[in-house]
Amino acid sequence: MEVIVRSTAEEAAAVVADRFEQVIRSHPEGVTLGLATGSSPVLAYRELIRRHREEGLSFAAARAFLLDEYVGLPRTHEQSYYRFIRDNFTSQIDIDDALVLSPDGEATDPIAAAARYDRSIVEAGGVDLQILGIGATGHIGFNEPTSSFSSRTRVKTLTEQTVTDNARFFDSPDEVPIHVLTQGLGTIMEARSIVLTAQGEHKAPAVAQMVEGPISARWPATILQMHPSVTVVLDEAAASQLELTDYYRYVQDNKVRLPH
Ligand code: F6R
Numbered sequence: 013m014e015v016i017v018r019s020t021a022e023e024a025a026a027v028v029a030d031r032f033e034q035v036i037r038s039h040p041e042g043v044t045l046g047l048a049t050g051s052s053p054v055l056a057y058r059e060l061i062r063r064h065r066e067e068g069l070s071f072a073a074a075r076a077f078l079l080d081e082y083v084g085l086p087r088t089h090e091q092s093y094y095r096f097i098r099d100n101f102t103s104q105i106d107i108d109d110a111l112v113l114s115p116d117g118e119a120t121d122p123i124a125a126a127a128r129y130d131r132s133i134v135e136a137g138g139v140d141l142q143i144l145g146i147g148a149t150g151h152i153g154f155n156e157p158t159s160s161f162s163s164r165t166r167v168k169t170l171t172e173q174t175v176t177d178n179a180r181f182f183d184s185p186d187e188v189p190i191h192v193l194t195q196g197l198g199t200i201m202e203a204r205s206i207v208l209t210a211q212g213e214h215k216a217p218a219v220a221q222m223v224e225g226p227i228s229a230r231w232p233a234t235i236l237q238m239h240p241s242v243t244v245v246l247d248e249a250a251a252s253q254l255e256l257t258d259y260y261r262y263v264q265d266n267k268v269r270l271p272h
Contacts (some may be wrong), residue, residue, distance in 0.1 A: 014243045015223055015260040017251040021211040025055035027245045028143065031207045032060055033069055035141040044139050045076045046200075047101070047112075049093040050178075052145030052209050057101040064105045071107040077133050078114035079144070079200070082156065083122050083191035092117065093183050093216045115165060115193035122135060122167050126193050130165035133199065142203035146210050149173050150231035155195035159232050165198030174181070187206040197235050205241040210250040219246060220253035 019054065036043050047053070047078060052085040078093055094114050102112045110118040133139065136174035140207040144152045150170050155163065156171050170178075170190050179185035200206070210219050222233035236242045251257055 013022045013223060013239075014027050014263075015251075015254070016243060016264060017254075017257060018246060019262060020246055021055055021247045024209060024247050025059050027061060027243075028053070028207055028209050030060040031141065031205075031243060032056070032208070033063065033143040035205070036069065036071065039140060040073060042073045043141070044136055045074055045205050046079065046139040046142030046195075047052070047076050047097055048079050048143050048145050049100075050145050052163035052211065053173075054100055056209065058175075059100065059211065061104045071105045074107050075111035075136065076102065076107060076113065077136070077139060077195075078112075080192050080194040081115040081117040081140075081222075082189040083117050083193060084189050085117055089116065096134060099171075100242045105191075107227070115195075118194055122193055126165040126167060129193070130195070130199055132175075136142075136158045136164075139203040140205065142206045142238055144206060144208040144233075146199070146208060146215060146218050146222060146233050147174055148218055149179055150221055150233050152197070152208070152233045153200055154192040155197050155215045155232045156231050159197055161201075161229060161235050162198040163201050165193065165195045168194050169190055173216060176182070180201065197232060201235060201239055205243075206236065206239055206247060207243045208236065211247045213249040214251060215250045219244070219250050220255075225254055 019186060077234055078097055081093045085092045113131045116125040146152055147155055154168050156168060170192060175188045178188050182188050220234060221231040225231055225234055226232045227237055
């Protein structure tokens with residue numbers, strides 16, 4: 013796990029955008045992106061939109077899979093993740109809208125819809141770069157504590173803490189759906205590379221567990237310690253409970269450079 017700490021959320025977002033740019037430019041024949049919603053990736057998406065507009069970064073060869081969706085929220089609802097990703101990112105770049113896919117939260121049979129969605133990711137050849145946020149409970153996607161490490165896309169029930177955390181996006185806490193469709197931990201772990209970003213002090217305990225804690229379903233994000241290519245990009249507040257920050261900075265300052 014590579015840990016990068018930046019002074020501000022904007023600087024952290026630029027690092028995340030760099031990862032996207034690298035993977036997009038190195039896959040001109042087509043690239044599959046895994047997209048998170050929520051507030052964590054929004055600054056990085058904004059930076060990517062800027063690079064698209066001002067520097068010609070093109071997403072024309074990209075397809076995308078979202079991590080999750082609320083059960084029962086119509087696509088037209090501004091807090092559906094179908095709509096959120098379009099409003100905050102994909103409608104402002106040149107990706108083909110038909111190739112921005114998400115679990116079907118309106119399906120009459122959400123369990124079957126989850127299985128279908130999982131298959132569609134595998135059939136597309138998997139995800140090249142997955143961006144993740146982390147919840148205060150340690151969830152990635154909506155894999156709340158005690159989620160199976162081998163889980164696939166399925167229906168989950170949000171913890172009360174996550175419902176409370178997400179209530180800020182809705183007019184009232186009662187409006188937050190408690191059920192979601194989410195990629196499983198096993199599904200997320202199949203992405204070829206992962207970048208997780210977190211900002212703010214409220215994320216610090218979950219970040220410390222994820223990076224330095226014991227691997228346990230109590231903190232689902234700890235499974236990322238088992239992935240061969242994960243970069244964690246933090247602002248200082250989110251990094252504030254890490255014990256080894258000096259070492260992570262030292263690693264960044266002394267990166268191995270290959271001879272040209
Ligand atoms: C969203 C997702 C969640 C969020 C997490 C953090 O698609 O899968 O895991 O990344 O709940 O949410 P924010 O970024 O709003 O703090």
